[in-house]
Amino acid sequence: MNIDAEKAVAALRDLLRNAVPVAETDDVALAALWVLQxxxxxLPEFGIRMLRRDLDRLAGVDPAGSTPSDDDAAIGSVDATGVPGVVALATAVRRARRSVEAHGLAIIGIRGAGALGILGLAARSLAADGAVALLAAQSPASVAPWGAHTVAIGTNPLAVAVPRADAPPLVIDYATSALTLAAVREARASGARLPEGGAVDADGASTTDPDAVAALLPAxxxxxxxxxxxxxxxxxxxGGRVTDPQLPSSRGALLIAFDPARAGGADTAAAASALDRDWRGAGGHLPARFDVxxxxxxxxxxxxxxxxxxxxWLRDTASGAARA
Structure with a gap:
């Protein structure tokens, strides 16, 4: 269904503001933009569907339980237990911006989070301001170690974004597993088969049946x-990894951002563009989906x-938020 983009992002802001009244307005706006993007x-499994699942997860949880550290500190943490993961990530990005400006560096840990969304969007937001950003997120166990068949870690994506001269930031964003849980959910919903070699069943045998998946395999x-x-x-x-089986599963993340000039990068944006040309000239592929x-x-x-x-769902929920 084709709808007005500004109205969609406004509806997302309204429902997030209602769901997380303690969140900063800028954080809610940035989170809403990422969901729409x-x-x-x-990638709807990282958009509105993700937000629906995360808000369901938080039903009855007090958002006032979030305990961030000082906004201008070079290193700190965000307790995301009571807020949607994408809002917690936006909070971390806002604080990283301030810290990079003040100190040239930001290191922020996130714990207790639900679904964080697309890490590359968050890294890109920082790189658009001239910073170099790295984001990594762990998640509940769904992936077996190399050569094994029992889950031990999550799909654990990693994203890096760097400013690029005369072009949008260069963004690298990928999961460390061959498949993502989102791909498995989509296959279950559509009745499609999974690609070969990405998952195993309970007996450790390779499977393409999304309903039989017991473990994803690493790349x-x-x-x-x-x-x-x-x-x-x-x-x-x-502190993101949950080790107590009595506690609900959640995600942890680490955000590192810095001013490349203070780290010795005299012209990082030009150097990134030159590397882009060298890579492509050698026949390499650079992801470009974020560029648009x-x-x-x-x-x-x-x-x-x-x-x-x-x-x-968006219209009904946002309308309810507006009436509340």
Missing amino acids: AEMLG GLVGSLTGLVVELLAGVAV LATDTADLPGSVDLGGDDVA
């Missing part, structure tokens, strides 16, 4: 080890295509 990228040995690194940094090091996206709500296209069920 996930839809624009053709090779390097993907497995990278997933373990993400688990250590975004899970163990910042605006960095500000004012630059959104006139309309966006959304699923009919998601549009109905």
